[in-house]
Amino acid sequence: MTDCNYTYKHYIETLLLARAKGYSFITFDELMHGNPKEPYILLRHDVDQRIEPVKAMNELEMINDITSTWFLRVHGRFNILFKRNLDAISELMHVGLHADSYFKKIEYDAEILEAMLGHSILYYSVHDINREVKNNGAKDLICVDFDKLKQYNLKYISDSSHQWREGCMCKWIEKGEPRLYVLIHPMWWFVETSQENY
Ligand SMILES: [Zn+2]
Ligand SMILES: [Zn+2]
Secondary structure: OOOOOOEHHHHHHHHHHHHHOOOEEEOHHHHHHOOOOOOEEEEEEEEOOOOHHHHHHHHHHHHOOOOOEEEEOOOOOOOOOOHHHHHHHOOOOOEEEEEOHHHOOHHHHHHHHHHHHOOOOOEEEEOOOOOOOOOOOOOOOEEOOHHHOHHHOOEEEEOHHHOOOOOOHHHHHHHOOOEEEEEEOHHHOEOOOHHHHO
């Protein structure tokens, strides 16, 4: 293992370490309806600003057979209608909505994503978690923010603000934490330097 950092190299070697230790990578469907076997990792990506890092990280995961769920913002700095962005997101296996609370009507945003992707959106995460997201019940959307998943007794860690507050995910995998919920923001990860993503 290399030292802890935010390179793709450390990212993928950490996930391969998990696989070697018997972890499986599960979806939100499997968490809620599948009774998954431990140890497992629920891997979530919130896509805040740019699509480019999504493509790189998704390709890395696909060639290594890693399952994750991508939560896409409809009101981010990228335009999901651009063909190159649509091409990138159409390769993602599992997609949810990364909801902007100030737009209030998240079911509309989910419908935009559904129209782009051609399948329904069931899950959402909240971009600005200090504000309330209103779901008027027009659609059965399920929030996957950590405080909404308490019943599953998961250990939640996140690279939010480019910082693992409770230590890098590799440490939790080395320790054998049985039910890991890992939030990764693709924009914080790079080949050699963080400048690549700005
Ligand atoms: Zn590490
Ligand atoms: Zn966000």
